[in-house]
Amino acid sequence: MTAILESISREIQGKGGPARRGLAAERLAGMLVVAALAILVAGTQGLMSPYVVNLIGQVATFGMLAIALDLIWGYAGILSLGHGLYFAIGGYLIAMHLVKVAYLQTGTPPDFMLFMGWDSLPFYYAGLENFPYALALIVLISGGVAFLFGLISFRSRVSGVYFSIITQALVFVAMLLFFRNDTGFGGNNGMTGFTTLLGWPIAAPETIAALSAASVLAAAASLYVCARIVRSRLGHMLVAIREDESRLRFLGFETLWIKIAAWVISAVIAAIAGMLYVPQVGIINPRVLSPELSIEIAVWVAIGGRGTLVGAFAGAILISTLKVVLTASAPELWPFILSLLVIFVVVLLPNGLLDAPAALRGWLEWRRQRAAS
Amino acid sequence: MKRWVLAMLRLSVFMAAGAGWLAAPARADGDARASIVDRLCTRETEARIAAVDELLAGVARKEIAADWGAAIIGAAGDASLKCGEGGVRVIAKSGRFRDPLTLADVSESSAKLAAPFVNLRVRAAYEMAGGLLLLITAPASPLAAKAADDLQKHAGIANLDALQMAVEAQPSPDLAGRLQAIAAFRALRHPDLERRIAAIGKLADDPTERNRTALLDLQGDKTAAGDPKVAAALAASIASIDRWLQFxxxxxxxxxxxxxxxxxxxxxxxxxxxxxxxxxxxxxxxxxxxxxxxxxxxxxxxxxxxxxxxxxxxxxxxxxxxxxxxxxxxxxxxxxxxxxxxxxxxxxxxxxxxxxxxxxxxxxxxxxxxxxxxxxxxxxxxxxxxxxxxxxxxxxxxxxxxxxxxxxxxxxxxxxxxxxxxxxxxxxxxxxxxxxxxxxxxxxxxxxxxxxxxxxxxxxxxxxxxxxxxxxxxxxxxxxxxxxxxxxxxxxxxxxxxxxxxxxxxxxxxxxxxxxxxxxxxxxxxxxxxxxxxxxxxxxxxxx
Amino acid sequence: MSKEALYIDGLTVSFGAFRAINNLSMIVKFGEIRGIIGPNGAGKTTLLDVLTGKTRPRSGRVLLDGALDLLALSEAEITLSGVGRKFQKPSIFEALTVAENLGLALRSRQRSIWGEMVYTPDEGDRAHIQDVLGMIGMKGRGDLSAGKLSHGQKQWLEIGMLLIQRPKVLLLDEPVAGMTDEETERTVTLIRALRSPERAILVIEHDMAFVQEVADLVSVLHEGRMLLEGPMERVRADPAVIEVYLGR
CATH class of the missing domain: 1.10.3470 (ABC transporter involved in vitamin B12 uptake, BtuC)
Structure with a gap:
């Protein structure tokens, strides 16, 4: 057993190999732009069922999440187990926008507020019916929260598993807060009852197609931006931070700002993913803040291949599609499949499924040698 | 200071883990038993109630065995204490005859025997005493909760000292708490002003939420707390309880x-x-x-x-x-x-x-x-x-x-x-x-x-x-x-x-x-x- | 430019009750290669930690080039002001190529994050990288993954990463530990070639023969104090040094 593992790991050569360059990611981004156009046409012309179009859009936002996490984990080696927080910031803000629009149309506040005995929206909903303002808030708040958290943790040089644990604790606490009913964010049941998005009825096939295409486009944009970062000297620095942060500091770099920059970019991408996700599923509740969801993002990246943008994206698409299919057909089987898959990949394929061909070669090599001796 | 000592004492007794109720009632005075049985055999309501009270007081002073008390009250309550001419008293139940003073078996008596009629007030006294004595003799019995219910019904006439004894004997904190409340209620409305003030002070010795509620109840009861001395004692006790409750x-x-x-x-x-x-x-x-x-x-x-x-x-x-x-x-x-x-x-x-x-x-x-x-x-x-x-x-x-x-x-x-x-x-x-x-x-x-x-x-x-x-x-x-x-x-x-x-x-x-x-x-x-x-x-x- | 590259005065570092460095003073001049020897726990690595800002001393002064107070600067600022350090363990970025490692080190000032993102090496930068590749004997191997280098090559690459920053003071912590004899010899040649009138080099080493070959002067540290300073021949003959190294 050990012999096999050794020959496989020799073949895979995790850390020593050069960082993958992100050229493939730029090509994939181009392909996604074409795919987005195809979805827009197919969705509006009725060539594809709205269910499938909607599903593609949702999965694309998961792909964005994976890209966001891969930038900081795969390249800078900072594992966040709380990226659901930024996803939720985007999701909740867009939900507030949609609720405000619905309120202005119907004149009645959403059920969860009536239940609390409120007859108008609380003050922090002011102006949110304006979409550009909501969008700006999403970027500012997710970026601001990430900046503050990054500054505090990176400045005191919290790193490694400590950092991961603290991100997880943060998202857990946020979940507990959002479970409360008196916050004006829908509490336990979350926010739903959206009517229109930018004047379009939210359930119309055209809106679904547009949202789905927008999600795929956004995923393409995230891929492109991250690929550019990874190929630049900033990207080399991120890899250097992963490999040996204090060495980089002794080369004269303030690694604090590099890490914060990557962290904030990652958070904003996650928030935009959340913003696109919520109108497509029509609801947001505190379960997006559960630590499980955040860990799942890391699982996508680990399975697809850490440190390669294409791999992370593919991992998210593969696993979340598999989850949608399996939770519909065999819900009790899914957790078993997921956990065994994670264990298998983590133990045998340190760089994810992209290692599978190399691992296979390693195994064949081991068999050949054994046959020879 | 006294309360500190009390708390520490409780703690140390608890820590010794040998905390138990050391009950070795002194040998009952035969005369007292006879006097009680005699009076239970009369038809006088007041005399019988006084006898019950005396019995409970004797038990509380450990001069009368609680077991005996329970047996005799039980007999009086279910009309198996039969009284005849010339001081003949027998407990007759299901064909078995016993001497009411010693509870030893005796042969069937030839005398004409009858149980005195039990009216409502006497029945209340018997139920109260029966409940109390059960709680004293068998505090962990499954019937204890029922006994406490009986007691609660007749809280106004319960014997305070015996009640206190039952509280101390009670192992379940729940039930002990209930008994404590009954005792407090009984003492707080005692007709004698001095005893009422003493009871108020005593409640403050055991600063529980329950006692505080009892005192607040009393404060709201204008007839019972009208006297200025009582009112002053109440205020002081409540303040003291509040401090202790915080602690x-x-x-x-x-x-x-x-x-x-x-x-x-x-x-x-x-x-x-x-x-x-x-x-x-x-x-x-x-x-x-x-x-x-x-x-x-x-x-x-x-x-x-x-x-x-x-x-x-x-x-x-x-x-x-x-x-x-x-x-x-x-x-x-x-x-x-x-x-x-x-x-x-x-x-x-x-x-x-x-x-x-x-x-x-x-x-x-x-x-x-x-x-x-x-x-x-x-x-x-x-x-x-x-x-x-x-x-x-x-x-x-x-x-x-x-x-x-x-x-x-x-x-x-x-x-x-x-x-x-x-x-x-x-x-x-x-x-x-x-x-x-x-x-x-x-x-x-x-x-x-x-x-x-x-x-x-x-x-x-x-x-x-x-x-x-x-x-x-x-x-x-x-x-x-x-x-x-x-x-x-x-x-x-x-x-x-x-x-x-x-x-x-x-x-x-x-x-x-x-x-x-x-x-x-x-x-x-x-x-x-x-x-x-x-x-x-x-x-x-x-x-x- | 003063002649004093490093001016260390009354330096004391303590960890709890333990004094790792005790009232140490020394001067290293430009153009000099200084060897620092001493038994384990003498405070050699701690001295480098202080010079690079990793450890803060309890008291004392450290001046670079006669004027700049190093103790007031952060790790990165110290590096940018011209102090380069090679660690005991080869510390290079194995996931990057040799040229990328050198490219990372090549910069003269703090740039903005955006600046780093859009930076592309110009003609001068590329030539400089090629120069250093030649100096460390890796011409034509710029695209090799640094993780695949031998132990000696990794050490040279790390020295190259320091060189490319044109440091005024170069700190080398056991540069030949774990090297073969042939590699050690090449390292001697490399370090000698690094000598320059604008640079001071500090070498910490256990290997006495190596120190004798490269160093002009040797400082002997013992229990955080300066035991002796002088040419290697004198140091070798000194009874106090012999006692420290051989015991009583």
């Missing part, structure tokens, strides 16, 4: 904080051992706690099926079993997964998360998702009231004592045994330890097993207190991590101090601001703490 609430908070801290300590200790040694954060630690609790449950069910007589002992029997089963699960985890990941700590987060998912779902499949029902053993039910409303409940005490035991055992293992030496050596310098002949692999497996076993014991200790279901692990894991972060790597004492702190902060904040705020504040405090002490706890140590 007892503080004690109760500290106590529940300590018991929560014990659970956290046990949950975090295994985590800290594993993390300090191998740099592995075990996200499945919460699920190992769950495995420990489920093992305890299985042990309970096995004993219930095989030897129901010793069911009460299941918690003790389960200690080695829960430890071994979870240790085995841990060792399996280590051998199959963790050992491939020592140089990739972030990957162990994902792998152990996957294992936790697997364990939760396995348990779901085999046991379902409902909460498990645990029997509370007799030695863990109830508690000891120390002062005010502060009750040392035995189930929480069990958790605290258990955690202390584990702390001592861990200290001994780490400081005094060869394995402990090896563990410290590998924690200090893995390669160097290997050079001097310590097999790091074996130490890894063993300490992963021990760390997991500790989680199993935590599961055992919390099963009498918290709900046990497949998802229980997630409730503890975040707090346990915070403790490891706060307490520092691989430091037993650091883990202890951090557990106590986080446990305390949780219970102090929770009542005032809610559980969510408690979690938020703990997290913020830790983040602030990191700002000031990053070096000691976080910076990688050693030279390069």
């Amino acid at each position: 007892s609430r503080l004690m109760a908070t500290v106590y529940s904080g300590l018991s929560y801290a014990s659970i956290l300590f046990m949950a975090a200790l295994g985590l800290a051992v594993i993390f300090g040694l191998m740099g592995v954060i075990n996200l499945a630690q919460g699920e190992l706690i769950m495995v420990g609790a489920y093992t305890t449950y299985l042990v309970q069910e096995a004993i219930r099926a095989a030897a129901p007589g010793i069911l009460d002992l299941y918690l003790l029997i389960a200690i080695p079993i829960a430890f071994c089963v979870t240790a085995l699960v841990g060792v399996l985890m280590e051998i199959t997964v963790i050992r491939h990941l020592y140089r990739r700590p972030l990957m162990t987060l994902l792998a152990t998360w996957a294992i936790s998912l697997l364990l939760i779902n396995l348990v779901r499949v085999f046991f379902g998702t409902q909460n498990l029902e645990f029997v509370t053993p007799a030695f863990l039910s109830g508690g000891e009231r120390i002062v005010g409303d502060f009750i040392v409940t035995y189930n929480r005490l069990f958790a605290i004592v258990f955690a202390l035991g584990i702390l001592i055992a861990a200290l001994i293992i780490l400081r005094r045994t060869k394995l402990g030496l090896f563990i410290r050596a590998v924690t200090e310098n893995r390669d160097m330890a290997g050079c001097v002949g310590v097999s790091a692999r074996r130490v890894d497996v063993l300490s992963f097993g021990i760390g997991s076993g500790l989680a199993g014991l935590a599961g055992l200790a919390l099963s009498p207190i918290y709900t046990v279901n497949p998802n229980m692990g997630t409730n503890f894991i975040v707090d346990a991590f915070m403790i490891v972060v706060l307490g520092g790597v691989g430091s037993l004492i650091g883990t202890l101090i951090a557990s106590v702190n986080i446990g305390m902060i949780n219970v102090i904040i929770e009542p005032a601001y809610g559980a969510v705020a408690a979690k938020v504040i703990v997290l913020l405090l830790i983040i602030i703490f990191i700002q000031f002490r990053p070096e000691g706890l976080f910076a990688p140590k050693g030279r390069r």
Whole structure:
């Protein structure tokens, strides 16, 4: 057993190999732009069922999440187990926008507020019916929260598993807060009852197609931006931070700002993913803040291949599609499949499924040698 | 001062654990018995009520045996005390005849016998006395609750001294509390002003919420509290009770904080051992706690099926079993997964998360998702009231004592045994330890097993207190991590101090601001703490 | 430019009650190669930690080039002001190529994050990288993954990463530990070639023969104090040094 593992790991050569360059990611981004156009046409012309179009859009936002996490984990080696927080910031803000629009149309506040005995929206909903303002808030708040958290943790040089644990604790606490009913964010049941998005009825096939295409486009944009970062000297620095942060500091770099920059970019991408996700599923509740969801993002990246943008994206698409299919057909089987898959990949394929061909070669090599001796 | 002494006295009596009711009633005075029986045989209502009262007073002074009192009141109550001409008195029931003074069997009497008619007032007195005497002679009897109900109905005529005796004899804190309230009610409305004031003062000696309510009730009762002296005594007593209640609430908070801290300590200790040694954060630690609790449950069910007589002992029997089963699960985890990941700590987060998912779902499949029902053993039910409303409940005490035991055992293992030496050596310098002949692999497996076993014991200790279901692990894991972060790597004492702190902060904040705020504040405090002490706890140590 | 590259005065570093460095003073001149020897725990690596800002001393003064107070600067600022350090263990970025490693080190000032993102090496930068590749004997191997280099090559690459920053003071912590004899010899040649009138080099080493070959002057540290300073021949003959190294 050990012999096999050794020959496989020799073949895979995790850390020593050069960082993958992100050229493939730029090509994939181009392909996604074409795919987005195809979805827009197919969705509006009725060539594809709205269910499938909607599903593609949702999965694309998961792909964005994976890209966001891969930038900081795969390249800078900072594992966040709380990226659901930024996803939720985007999701909740867009939900507030949609609720405000619905309120202005119907004149009645959403059920969860009536239940609390409120007859108008609380003050922090002011102006949110304006979409550009909501969008700006999403970027500012997710970026601001990430900046503050990054500054505090990176400045005191919290790193490694400590950092991961603290991100997880943060998202857990946020979940507990959002479970409360008196916050004006829908509490336990979350926010739903959206009517229109930018004047379009939210359930119309055209809106679904547009949202789905927008999600795929956004995923393409995230891929492109991250690929550019990874190929630049900033990207080399991120890899250097992963490999040996204090060495980089002794080369004269303030690694604090590099890490914060990557962290904030990652958070904003996650928030935009959340913003696109919520109108497509029509609801947001505190379960997006559960630590499980955040860990799942890391699982996508680990399975697809850490440190390669294409791999992370593919991992998210593969696993979340598999989850949608399996939770519909065999819900009790899914957790078993997921956990065994994670264990298998983590133990045998340190760089994810992209290692599978190399691992296979390693195994064949081991068999050949054994046959020879 | 007096109350301090009283509280300390209670505490010390409790600690001696030999606390029992030393009841050796003096030999009853024969004349007193005869006089009581004589009067019970009259038709005079007042005389009979006075006799009942005298009997109870005698019992309370320990001059009359309570057993005898119970028998004679019982006989009078169900009309089996027969009285005849010329002072003949017999207890005749189901064909058996006894002498009412000695309760010895006698031959059937030829005299003409009749039971005196029992009117409503006399019946009330008999029911009151019967209830009281039952509570004194057999305080743990299943009929005790019913007796207390009877007593409550006739609270206005109950004998105070005997009532006090029943309170002291009562082992169940619930029932004792009820009796106390009855006694208070009785004393507070005593027709004699002096006794009323004395009763008010006496209530202040035992500062409970119940007594405070009783005093406040009295304050609202204009006819009973009209007298200025009574009013002044009331105000003073209530103020005193308030002070003591604050103190007892503080004690109760500290106590529940300590018991929560014990659970956290046990949950975090295994985590800290594993993390300090191998740099592995075990996200499945919460699920190992769950495995420990489920093992305890299985042990309970096995004993219930095989030897129901010793069911009460299941918690003790389960200690080695829960430890071994979870240790085995841990060792399996280590051998199959963790050992491939020592140089990739972030990957162990994902792998152990996957294992936790697997364990939760396995348990779901085999046991379902409902909460498990645990029997509370007799030695863990109830508690000891120390002062005010502060009750040392035995189930929480069990958790605290258990955690202390584990702390001592861990200290001994780490400081005094060869394995402990090896563990410290590998924690200090893995390669160097290997050079001097310590097999790091074996130490890894063993300490992963021990760390997991500790989680199993935590599961055992919390099963009498918290709900046990497949998802229980997630409730503890975040707090346990915070403790490891706060307490520092691989430091037993650091883990202890951090557990106590986080446990305390949780219970102090929770009542005032809610559980969510408690979690938020703990997290913020830790983040602030990191700002000031990053070096000691976080910076990688050693030279390069 | 003053002649004093490093001016260290009354330096004391303590960890708890333990004094790792005790009232140490020394001067290193430009153009000099200084060897620092001493038994384990003498405070050699701690001295480098102080010079690079990793450890803060309890008291004392450290001036670079006669004027700049190093103790007031952060790790990165110290590096940018011209102090380069090679660690005991080869510390290079194995996931990057040799040229990328050198490229990372090549910069003269703090740039903005955006600046780093859009930075492309110009002609001068590329030539400089090629120069250093030649100096460390790796011409034409710029595209090799640094993780695939031999132990000696990794050490040279790390020295190259320092060189490319044109440091005024070069700190080398056991540069030949774990090297073969042939590699050690090449390292001697490399270090000698690094000598320049604008540069001071500090070499910490256990290997006495190596120190004798490269160093002009040797400082002997013992229990955080300066035991002796002088040419290697004198140091070798000194009874106090012999006692420290051989015991009583």
